[in-house]
Amino acid sequence: MSDAALTHPLVLCIALPLLGAMLVTALPRWSVRLGILAAVATAAAAVALAATVWQQGTLHLMLGGWDRQLAIALRADGIATALVLMANLVALGISVYASGYFHDRVRVRSFWPLWLLLWAGLNGLFLAGDLFNLYVMLELLGIAAAALGALTGNRDAVAANLRYLLVGLLGSISYLLGVALLYTAYGTLDLGLLAAGIADSPQLLAVNAAAMTLMVAGLALKAALFPLHFWLPPAHANAPAPVSAALSALVVKAVFYLILRLWLDLFWPITGMAAAMLPALLGAVAIVWGSWRALRAERLKLLAAYSTVAQIGYLFLFLPLLAATPPGPARDDLLAALLLMAVTHGFAKAGFFLAAGLVQTNAGHDRIDDLGGTAQRLPATTFAIALSGSALIGLPPSGSFIGKWLLMQSAIATGQWWWVIVVTTGSLLASAYVFRVLSRAFGLEPTPMRFITDARAEVPALTLALVSVAVLGLASGPVWTLLGLSAAGVGA
Amino acid sequence: MSAPAGLDRATERSRDLRLLLAVLLTLLGVALTLVYLIALNAGAAPRLADLAYERLPSTGVQNPVTAVLLNYRAYDTLMELAVLLAALLGIWALGPAPPGFQRSGAVLAAMVSWVVPLLIVTGGYMLWVGGYAPGGAFQAGALLGAAGVIVRLAGDPRAGLPGEAAQRWLLVAGVLVFTLVGLGLMAFGAGFLTYPPTLAKWLILLIEAAATVAIGAALAAAYVGGRPPGPDARPTAEDEDALTPAQTPANPPAPPLDPRP
Numbered sequence A: 001m002s003d004a005a006l007t008h009p010l011v012l013c014i015a016l017p018l019l020g021a022m023l024v025t026a027l028p029r030w031s032v033r034l035g036i037l038a039a040v041a042t043a044a045a046a047v048a049l050a051a052t053v054w055q056q057g058t059l060h061l062m063l064g065g066w067d068r069q070l071a072i073a074l075r076a077d078g079i080a081t082a083l084v085l086m087a088n089l090v091a092l093g094i095s096v097y098a099s100g101y102f103h104d105r106v107r108v109r110s111f112w113p114l115w116l117l118l119w120a121g122l123n124g125l126f127l128a129g130d131l132f133n134l135y136v137m138l139e140l141l142g143i144a145a146a147a148l149g150a151l152t153g154n155r156d157a158v159a160a161n162l163r164y165l166l167v168g169l170l171g172s173i174s175y176l177l178g179v180a181l182l183y184t185a186y187g188t189l190d191l192g193l194l195a196a197g198i199a200d201s202p203q204l205l206a207v208n209a210a211a212m213t214l215m216v217a218g219l220a221l222k223a224a225l226f227p228l229h230f231w232l233p234p235a236h237a238n239a240p241a242p243v244s245a246a247l248s249a250l251v252v253k254a255v256f257y258l259i260l261r262l263w264l265d266l267f268w269p270i271t272g273m274a275a276a277m278l279p280a281l282l283g284a285v286a287i288v289w290g291s292w293r294a295l296r297a298e299r300l301k302l303l304a305a306y307s308t309v310a311q312i313g314y315l316f317l318f319l320p321l322l323a324a325t326p327p328g329p330a331r332d333d334l335l336a337a338l339l340l341m342a343v344t345h346g347f348a349k350a351g352f353f354l355a356a357g358l359v360q361t362n363a364g365h366d367r368i369d370d371l372g373g374t375a376q377r378l379p380a381t382t383f384a385i386a387l388s389g390s391a392l393i394g395l396p397p398s399g400s401f402i403g404k405w406l407l408m409q410s411a412i413a414t415g416q417w418w419w420v421i422v423v424t425t426g427s428l429l430a431s432a433y434v435f436r437v438l439s440r441a442f443g444l445e446p447t448p449m450r451f452i453t454d455a456r457a458e459v460p461a462l463t464l465a466l467v468s469v470a471v472l473g474l475a476s477g478p479v480w481t482l483l484g485l486s487a488a489g490v491g492a
Numbered sequence B: 001m002s003a004p005a006g007l008d009r010a011t012e013r014s015r016d017l018r019l020l021l022a023v024l025l026t027l028l029g030v031a032l033t034l035v036y037l038i039a040l041n042a043g044a045a046p047r048l049a050d051l052a053y054e055r056l057p058s059t060g061v062q063n064p065v066t067a068v069l070l071n072y073r074a075y076d077t078l079m080e081l082a083v084l085l086a087a088l089l090g091i092w093a094l095g096p097a098p099p100g101f102q103r104s105g106a107v108l109a110a111m112v113s114w115v116v117p118l119l120i121v122t123g124g125y126m127l128w129v130g131g132y133a134p135g136g137a138f139q140a141g142a143l144l145g146a147a148g149v150i151v152r153l154a155g156d157p158r159a160g161l162p163g164e165a166a167q168r169w170l171l172v173a174g175v176l177v178f179t180l181v182g183l184g185l186m187a188f189g190a191g192f193l194t195y196p197p198t199l200a201k202w203l204i205l206l207i208e209a210a211a212t213v214a215i216g217a218a219l220a221a222a223y224v225g226g227r228p229p230g231p232d233a234r235p236t237a238e239d240e241d242a243l244t245p246a247q248t249p250a251n252p253p254a255p256p257l258d259p260r261p
Helices: A009-026 A028-056 A078-101 A105-127 A131-152 A155-186 A191-200 A202-222 A232-238 A241-266 A273-296 A300-324 A329-363 A379-393 A399-413 A418-441 A455-474 A477-490 B002-042 B048-054 B064-072 B074-093 B106-129 B137-153 B164-187 B197-224 B237-243
Strands: A059-062 A073-076
Touching: A009 A028, A009 A059, A009 A073, A009 A105, A009 B074, A009 B164, A028 A059, A028 A078, A028 A105, A028 A477, A073 A078, A073 A105, A078 A105, A078 A241, A078 A329, A078 A455, A078 A477, A105 A131, A105 A241, A105 B074, A131 A155, A131 A232, A131 A241, A131 B074, A155 A191, A155 A202, A155 A232, A155 B002, A191 A241, A202 A241, A202 A273, A202 B002, A232 A241, A232 A300, A241 A300, A241 A329, A273 A300, A273 A418, A300 A329, A300 A399, A300 A418, A329 A379, A329 A399, A329 A455, A329 A477, A379 A399, A379 A418, A379 A455, A399 A418, A399 A455, B048 B064, B064 B074, B064 B137, B064 B197, B074 B164, B074 B197, B106 B137, B106 B197, B137 B197, B164 B197
Parallel strands: none
Antiparallel strands: A059 A073
């Protein structure tokens, strides 16, 4: 990418939401209009970024024009681009939904600045190529997320999100300790240079292993890997619906992305099978435990939150499989499957939470047992719940179906058949908790004279759910293309 | 007899647990220190300090710390300012500020009228001196924030900050100017936050001035502890007359639980 580009999409993806956040803060009277404008502009920048990566391969940008050690790098490879695109489209949907969700003037004015700051942090995290910059992004994400989660203002929400904030700080500090160790040993913070340094210094195994343990453990706490998930269900279930959607679909996913980045790019030389087994085992327990708790949950949003715990577990199952698969088409398939699972869950969980929020607003509660007649009153919303539910289960046309299929295929191919049992159990439990909701929603109540329709809220929920099922499942080819581009660009 | 014994056992167990935790944490600390020493001795890698000094002449400032914060790693600093703003907006989202304290007495008021202007002047000095010596926007902003805290303690419910509308502009000034400078440079073909060496000094000074205001306002507003009180919250002369008994106008308003006879 030449310097002549007047508007670099890498920069715009971060600068536009930031600028939007400032304008929304300074001009609270126009927060909804300015917020939507910033949301559309940011999503457009993300699409432009994806188009540029599609044409030119991995993008790399040294900010400030300094040497590689001094400057902060931004970069977008296939994995980052796919997740940025997912995050920005989901965030656009959430923004449209949020423009009609908040009615209280104070809430509206509090939501938009924090939401756009969170968005800037998300894009910044996906596109960062520098360990310390990643820490700053984690901080921005953590503080904005906790503040947004507490926006309902009731005691439970504030308590849950205060805990979320403190847990997140603990995770960030642990990550920062690891960064400090690596900087002491290698004298650079650039991800690419560090990766080369770690690969060249097997004698520093103690330092590398300690840094990896600190960083991955800290991030696992923020990504809610079992048994470090305790903070997630109350924080996500008590937040306002658009915020729950963003926290569950995007923020947790961004932290997992960072773990994956560290694991694959930085610590690959020292992460053997044994190191990969521990997170995968915890992930397996997360799948079963999270799905079981989701099945037993009394409230719709709590169900969705526990389902997130389970879905994060699936992503960790890929680590030992990646360790056992030599580079080649099989490994590309596995990475694509991982990406598909993450992206599908992003769309599906956002759609689910937005729809659950509509149910809650209209029924005045979200107790699953009392949802009778929801299908009659809110047909589009119920459809959205069913669609995103089928993506959570992994039913055929959805993206997670392909992801789970490839996951199980690879588990058998590499002789780790026990993961198949975990995935099947998780899918069965997921169908149980999704159908439990649907069987209540499709009660035998009489059809009312008029449906409740609210396009601004229903269209985003339905679109996100539809993307997770139809678009990602039937047109998942581009994911492979993006990954191929990144492999060519990095030359790994 | 049995209940206290059970209690003893419980406290004993919790004490054991705490001891175990302390031992484990100490071991962790020792292990981390050892690893840190190994990393330190690995020092074959050139540290960044040499390179940072080498490039200093083209950064527009002479203080290496300011060069790192505002030039080499300006993007980090921009995002840190956003973090500060996010923290403040989080505080605002939780509710309105608690009511202010009573107006200060004559002695405190006199001290405040001496100290606060001094703090503001020192803040300006810190901002300017940051170009070639320790100082800069964060130190200057901290001084302004301290001035705000003192003003609030002396009874101003808004900590000396203007009304909400203007306050919002002060708060976003840092990130806004920073981002606009960055985008402006990009639009002129230099790249995001890539200062041309001839302009670097003045652009950095502009960004630092805006950041100082924003940091000072954010710290003071965070101390206020909630959404700013409305325009009529500043206690007026009539309020004070209502608060203090008419017979003793010269006395400072006594705290409610004053133990004076």
